[in-house]
Amino acid sequence: MELYRACYRSKIKWDNMRLALPDEIDKTLLRIRRINRRAGVTGALLLVDQHIIQVLEGYTGPVLDTVYCVMNDPRLHDIEGIIHEPADYRLFPNSLMFFRDLTDGIAASRHAELRPLLDHPGEVTREEAYLALSHFAKELREGRMTNDMLMI
């Protein structure tokens, strides 16, 4: 079966948050990881000031169903598609939803490939998104290799 990758940027609709942002994130991650496990969907969610950027990977049907769920979520608006295409492999094969908060700008100040994600009026291009996502995918792979070597 064919793998599919979807990545989008969306504005956060603050009025529709039920909890303070950190609690809302914790609760949402718990919920979406549970749903994604069942659907075989993996990916990453990046919080960038007024936006989130999310990548979803898995078989085409479940990924498109998830995109549909996200598009109907009242906490998000102005969704812009960045990547929508078949994929040869998953960038985040072991992450039901990897999460990073980039709002403090520290990671972006250290890694130039993350800077295009920071809030700016223009679109995030497919190439910019791939460079930034590959940064985190690499970080995860290296962590896994270290764990394997240490047998943890």
Ligand SMILES: Cc1cc2nc3c(=O)[nH]c(=O)nc-3n(C[C@H](O)[C@H](O)[C@H](O)COP(=O)(O)O)c2cc1C
């Ligand atoms: C930032 C964000 C990321 C989301 N990511 C996912 C996801 O990865 N998978 C998914 O099934 N739903 C995702 N959603 C959609 C919501 O979790 C969805 O609206 C929720 O499952 C609705 O069900 P509930 O009202 O029963 O909680 C996301 C929503 C938001 C706001």
